[in-house]
Amino acid sequence: MTELLxxxxxxMFRLEGDPRGGFEITARAFAGQSVEYAMRDPxxxxxxxxxxxxxxxxxxxxxxxxxxxxxxAKGTVLPGDDEVDPAAEFxxxxxxxxxxxxxxxxxxxxxxxxxVLYAGGDPGPLFESRDGGLTWSLNRGLWNHPSRPEWxxxxxxLCLHTIVTWPGDPSKLLLAISAVGVWxxxxxxxxxxxxxxxxxxxxxxxxxxxxxxEKPQHCVHNVRRAPTRPERLFMQFxxxxxxxxxxxxxxxxxxxxKGLPSDFGFPIVVDPADPDSAYVIPLIGAExxxxxxxxxxxxxxxxxxxxxxxxxxxxxxxxxxxxxxxxAFDTKSEGQALxxxxxxxxxxxxxxxxxxxxxSQVGDHLPPIYSVRTA
Amino acid sequence: xAQVMLRAPLSELCGGRSHAIAGTTVGEVLVALEREHPPxxxxxxxxxxxxxxxxxxxxxxxxxxxxxxVAGDDRVHVLPAITGG
Numbered sequence: 001m002t003e004l005l006x007x008x009x010x011x012m013f014r015l016e017g018d019p020r021g022g023f024e025i026t027a028r029a030f031a032g033q034s035v036e037y038a039m040r041d042p043x044x045x046x047x048x049x050x051x052x053x054x055x056x057x058x059x060x061x062x063x064x065x066x067x068x069x070x071x072x073a074k075g076t077v078l079p080g081d082d083e084v085d086p087a088a089e090f091x092x093x094x095x096x097x098x099x100x101x102x103x104x105x106x107x108x109x110x111x112x113x114x115x116v117l118y119a120g121g122d123p124g125p126l127f128e129s130r131d132g133g134l135t136w137s138l139n140r141g142l143w144n145h146p147s148r149p150e151w152x153x154x155x156x157x158l159c160l161h162t163i164v165t166w167p168g169d170p171s172k173l174l175l176a177i178s179a180v181g182v183w184x185x186x187x188x189x190x191x192x193x194x195x196x197x198x199x200x201x202x203x204x205x206x207x208x209x210x211x212x213x214e215k216p217q218h219c220v221h222n223v224r225r226a227p228t229r230p231e232r233l234f235m236q237f238x239x240x241x242x243x244x245x246x247x248x249x250x251x252x253x254x255x256x257x258k259g260l261p262s263d264f265g266f267p268i269v270v271d272p273a274d275p276d277s278a279y280v281i282p283l284i285g286a287e288x289x290x291x292x293x294x295x296x297x298x299x300x301x302x303x304x305x306x307x308x309x310x311x312x313x314x315x316x317x318x319x320x321x322x323x324x325x326x327x328a329f330d331t332k333s334e335g336q337a338l339x340x341x342x343x344x345x346x347x348x349x350x351x352x353x354x355x356x357x358x359x360s361q362v363g364d365h366l367p368p369i370y371s372v373r374t375a
Numbered sequence: 376x377a378q379v380m381l382r383a384p385l386s387e388l389c390g391g392r393s394h395a396i397a398g399t400t401v402g403e404v405l406v407a408l409e410r411e412h413p414p415x416x417x418x419x420x421x422x423x424x425x426x427x428x429x430x431x432x433x434x435x436x437x438x439x440x441x442x443x444x445v446a447g448d449d450r451v452h453v454l455p456a457i458t459g460g
Contacts (some may be wrong), residue, residue, distance in 0.1 A: 100420065
C-alpha cells in the first residue's frame with residue numbers, strides 16, 4: 001500500500017492504493033485553502049502540511065490522523081512583530097507593506113537527528129524544528145546573510161524550496177532558493193556559502209555572465225542527492241540539468257545535446273539504489289511551461305546524465321499540455337521496485353510501479369496540484 | 376472596551392464571535408486581540424504589524440486601518456475581504 005499526500009490549490013488529499021490496483025481518496029483536509037506541501041515524517045508517522053490561507057497567511061499544521069483534528073505549529077514567523085508600531089505611518093507602497101512578512105511555506109523536510117525538521121519559505125527563510133514540527137525557529141545565519149539585499153525572486157516568489165540533508169551527518173546541509181542559487185553549510189546551518197560554480201546563466205546576455213557569476217542570481221529549480229553516494233547531486237536548473245560529484249562545490253552540465261526536448265522543468269528525483277540515476281519531466285520553457293508537443297514524458301538517466309531516455313508507456317501521447325510543478329514528483333522504494341508519482345496543475349496524478357517503464361493514471365479531477373509526496 | 380466581532384475560522388479559534396478588547400486604535404486593538412488569543416497570532420496582522428492584505432476591518436461599519444481611532448463602545452468587525460467576482 002502506498003500513500004500519496006497531494007497538496008493542491010483547494011486542500012490536501014490523501015490517496016491510498018498501489019500502481020497496479022489503483023488509488024482512492026481516503027482523506028481531504030484544509031478545504032478551500034492552498035496546501036503548498038504535505039508530507040509524513042517517516043520517523044514518527046505524523047503528517048505535516050504547509051497551508052496558506054488567502055486571508056490569514058501561511059502556517060504549518062500537524063496531525064497523527066489526516067481525517068481528524070490538526071494542530072497549528074508555532075514559530076514560522078519572520079522578525080518584526082515586536083519591532084514595529086502598528087499605528088506608525090504607512091507609506092502606502094505595497095512593497096513596503098509586506099516587506100518581511102512570510103508569504104508561503106514551500107517545503108518541509110525531515111532532518112538527520114531525531115525530532116529535527118526543516119521548512120523553507122518565501123521570502124527565503126529557513127525554519128528549524130527540534131520537536132517534530134510543533135515549534136519552529138528562524139535560521140538566523142541564512143536570514144542575516146550579508147548578500148540578502150541582492151536576492152531577487154523568481155516567478156514563484158523568493159522561495160526557499162529545496163532542503164537536502166546528508167545521510168548520517170546533520171552538519172551538512174544544502175539549500176536552494178529561486179532565483180538566488182545553491183547554499184551549503186558544514187556547521188549545521190550556522191554559516192552558509194553560495195555554491196554555483198559551473199552553472200551557466202543562459203537567461204542572461206552572454207557578455208553579462210562572467211561579471212555576474214559570483215552574484216546570487218541562480219534560478220535553481222530543484223536538487224536531489226544520491227543517498228548511497230551523497231557527494232553526488234542532480235539539479236534541475238531554470239534552463240539546464242546539472243550534476244555535482246563534489247557535494248555541490250561545482251556543477252557540470254548533463255542536459256545539453258542529450259536529446260531532451262527541453263532542459264527546462266521543475267522537479268528532479270533519483271532512484272535511491274542507483275547513484276547514476278535521475279528522472280526529470282521536461283517542459284517547454286520558460287514562457288510556456290507545458291509538456292512539449294502535447295506529449296507527457298518522464299526522462300530517465302542511468303549513466304549519471306551521459307544519456308537520457310523517455311519513459312512514457314501509459315502516459316498521455318497527444319493533446320496533453322500539462323504543467324508539473326517543483327514539488328509534484330516523488331518516489332517510493334528503489335531499484336526494480338521503484339515507484340514514481342507526479343501530479344499536474346490540471347489535476348491528474350500519474351504513477352509507475354516499475355521504475356518508469358509503464359505508467360497509469362492514479363488520480364484525476366483534483367484541484368491544481370502543487371505537491372505530491374509518498375509515504 | 377471595543378467589541379471585536381469575528382467570523383469563522385477566527386471565532387472558532389478565539390472561542391466566540393464577540394470579544395471586549397482594549398485599545399485606542401485599530402492596530403492596538405488587533406495586537407491586544409492576538410495577544411489575548413494566541414491561536415490567532417499572525418492571522419490578522421502580519422509580522423510587521425500590518426493588517427493582512429485580504430483582511431478587512433470595519434469600525435462601526437466604516438472601513439478602518441491600523442491608525443483608525445477606536446473608542447470604548449465601538450464595534451470592530453474583522454472580516455475576510457471579498458475579492459473576485
